Amino acid sequence: MNLARKKIAKYIVKRILVFLPVLIGVSLISFSLLHMVPGDPAELLAGEDANSEFIKALRQEYGLDRPLYIQYFQFIFHVVRGDFGISIRNREPVINLLRERFLFTLQLSFLSILIAAFIGLLAGVISSTRQYSLFDNLSMVGALFGISMPIFWFGLLLMLVFSVHLKWFPAGGKGTLWHLILPAIALGAASSAVIARMTRASMLEVIRQDFIRTARANGLREAIVIYKHALKNAMIPVITVFGLEFGYMLGGAVLTETVFSLSGVGRLMVEGIFQRDYPIVQGSMFLVATTFVVVNLLTDIAYALFDPKIRYE
Amino acid sequence: MNNRGQKTSQVREVWRRLKRNRAALAGGVIVLLFVATAVLAPWLSPCPPNEGDLTKRLQAPSREHLLGTDPLGRDLLSRVIYGARISLQIQIVAVVIAMVIGTFLGMVGGYYGGTLDHILMRFMDILLAFPGIFLAISIIAVLGPGLTNLMLAAGIYSIPQFARIVRGSILSLKEKEFVEAARAVGERDFDILFRYLLPNSMAPIIVQTTLRMATVLLTASGLSFLGLGVQPPTPEWGAMLSNARAYLITAPHVATVPGLAIMLVVMGFNLFGDGLRDSLDPRLRD
Numbered sequence: 001m002n003l004a005r006k007k008i009a010k011y012i013v014k015r016i017l018v019f020l021p022v023l024i025g026v027s028l029i030s031f032s033l034l035h036m037v038p039g040d041p042a043e044l045l046a047g048e049d050a051n052s053e054f055i056k057a058l059r060q061e062y063g064l065d066r067p068l069y070i071q072y073f074q075f076i077f078h079v080v081r082g083d084f085g086i087s088i089r090n091r092e093p094v095i096n097l098l099r100e101r102f103l104f105t106l107q108l109s110f111l112s113i114l115i116a117a118f119i120g121l122l123a124g125v126i127s128s129t130r131q132y133s134l135f136d137n138l139s140m141v142g143a144l145f146g147i148s149m150p151i152f153w154f155g156l157l158l159m160l161v162f163s164v165h166l167k168w169f170p171a172g173g174k175g176t177l178w179h180l181i182l183p184a185i186a187l188g189a190a191s192s193a194v195i196a197r198m199t200r201a202s203m204l205e206v207i208r209q210d211f212i213r214t215a216r217a218n219g220l221r222e223a224i225v226i227y228k229h230a231l232k233n234a235m236i237p238v239i240t241v242f243g244l245e246f247g248y249m250l251g252g253a254v255l256t257e258t259v260f261s262l263s264g265v266g267r268l269m270v271e272g273i274f275q276r277d278y279p280i281v282q283g284s285m286f287l288v289a290t291t292f293v294v295v296n297l298l299t300d301i302a303y304a305l306f307d308p309k310i311r312y313e
Numbered sequence: 314m315n316n317r318g319q320k321t322s323q324v325r326e327v328w329r330r331l332k333r334n335r336a337a338l339a340g341g342v343i344v345l346l347f348v349a350t351a352v353l354a355p356w357l358s359p360c361p362p363n364e365g366d367l368t369k370r371l372q373a374p375s376r377e378h379l380l381g382t383d384p385l386g387r388d389l390l391s392r393v394i395y396g397a398r399i400s401l402q403i404q405i406v407a408v409v410i411a412m413v414i415g416t417f418l419g420m421v422g423g424y425y426g427g428t429l430d431h432i433l434m435r436f437m438d439i440l441l442a443f444p445g446i447f448l449a450i451s452i453i454a455v456l457g458p459g460l461t462n463l464m465l466a467a468g469i470y471s472i473p474q475f476a477r478i479v480r481g482s483i484l485s486l487k488e489k490e491f492v493e494a495a496r497a498v499g500e501r502d503f504d505i506l507f508r509y510l511l512p513n514s515m516a517p518i519i520v521q522t523t524l525r526m527a528t529v530l531l532t533a534s535g536l537s538f539l540g541l542g543v544q545p546p547t548p549e550w551g552a553m554l555s556n557a558r559a560y561l562i563t564a565p566h567v568a569t570v571p572g573l574a575i576m577l578v579v580m581g582f583n584l585f586g587d588g589l590r591d592s593l594d595p596r597l598r599d
Binding site: 018021022025026028029033036037144145147148149150151152153156157159160164247248249250251252254255258259266269270272273274281285288289292293 | 436438439442444445447448453454455531534538539540551554562565568571572573576580583
């Protein structure tokens with residue numbers, strides 16, 4: 001038992017050692033953004049109408065006249081304290097703008113992954129237990145549509161049918177769970193397709209193994225065999241997909257937010273690009289990428305806890 | 314001669330397996346139709362794509378305009394046909410950028426291993442840390458919107474996938490006897506990489522290229538939908554959808570048609586790519 005724990009701990013430490021350089025890389029790329037855009041960073045930060053006095057003051061305030069590596073450490077020092085600078089357009093701390101928007105995108109992504117997991121797991125399990133049945137064929141065709149449909153188009157279609165014609169859901173805005181349902185379905189459609197395919201493939205592999213045959217031979221009820229024994233084992237590879245899909249939702253949310261006119265972090269970043277508000281773009285990039293990296297790390301840890309192979313490797 | 318004969322029989326075997334896969338064939342037909350539409354756009358489209366008649370705005374499908382007209386009175390069918398041309402151009406340029414750079418990085422990392430491989434793969438991890446379309450948006454943030462930058466962004470966005478797949482393939486191939494034999498007779502690293510390892514890694518590269526055509530189309534049209542890609546009046550499907558949003562209630566067909574085109578083409582490449590994977594190397598199946 002002790003040995004198994006040590007192996008899990010070793011695996012987790014290994015993952016953290018991979019996680020740290022990636023996090024440093026993400027911070028480097030986010031920091032470099034301002035320096036990669038053609039033009040003087042101080043002038044970019046000051047905005048189009050700024051006078052030379054203001055630009056000079058800004059250069060000193062942000063330390064833009066210092067060597068790049070010092071600027072990078074300053075950036076990290078500020079970011080760790082939650083300071084992403086001041087928005088060029090709003091003259092407001094970026095973190096104030098990011099906080100609410102980011103929490104909203106997290107909520108939307110979380111609801112989407114719940115919907116995707118529910119639909120994907122259910123469809124995947126039923127398909128695998130009735131391979132080549134009508135349900136299996138229909139759900140796999142559905143999955144093909146799910147991965148092929150552009151999120152923004154599916155969002156518009158949902159809006160057209162359920163908001164405009166049926167009037168079941170609001171067409172935009174936020175505040176209640178009801179406002180989030182359609183955007184979450186649009187965002188989760190592709191992921192539910194991926195999870196359904198993955199669950200089906202994984203279940204098909206597991207239900208052909210000896211321990212399932214033994215469980216059936218022992219007279220266990222089919223539902224217990226499938227949902228307790230088979231699904232538990234089939235879930236191991238599916239867990240990795242959850243982490244990845246959650247990340248893609250953080251990225252894809254920008255499209256859903258645009259379709260449903262929701263103010264999330266993706267939309268904030270795109271607005272930042274249009275307005276050349278670089279601190280906003282930097283902050284959004286850093287926050288979303290860091291969240292994705294952390295989610296992946298947590299997924300890896302969950303994987304280690306669930307997968308017996310890691311314990312006995 | 315012998316080698317050529319072997320290759321011909323391999324191609325025949327792949328074709329035989331592909332023919333039996335109806336879904337893959339359907340995908341192939343969609344892809345062929347899409348490419349033909351893109352190439353023959355000037356002959357197929359009934360009207361010039363950017364010329365409109367403001368007196369005929371947002372018309373429903375009719376004999377004169379089979380798919381109706383857009384908010385500027387332009388023929389929707391012609392714009393969708395020309396949109397195929399823009400999409401194919403974006404897909405080809407982006408996927409070639411990703412394939413060339415990604416394959417090279419994957420080959421070098423996988424073959425030489427050690428610190429170089431470690432650095433390259435960590436760099437790929439960093440790129441993959443920007444989830445989905447977010448990486449492409451971040452690149453556009455630096456380069457600025459536009460068709461050329463969109464192709465670059467979509468290309469860079471796909472590099473890690475090629476690099477990882479090729480690296481994996483090289484890692485398993487480099488220990489094989491034929492590579493050791495080549496080394497033993499004094500072949501240079503360059504020759505081993507390009508004459509022995511690369512040709513044997515083509516199956517996963519071809520599959521990835523086909524599947525990436527689908528992803529790149531989704532990404533590029535998504536960026537154009539956000540206003541970060543192709544700019545009006547160029548008839549790009551994502552941009553057309555974005556313009557149609559304001560007319561969702563009065564003229565829903567304007568938004569339906571370009572979305573349907575994207576979905577069909579993405580589906581075609583996905584089906585064909587999956588079929589190719591199964592035919593080229595059944596072991597590559599998930």
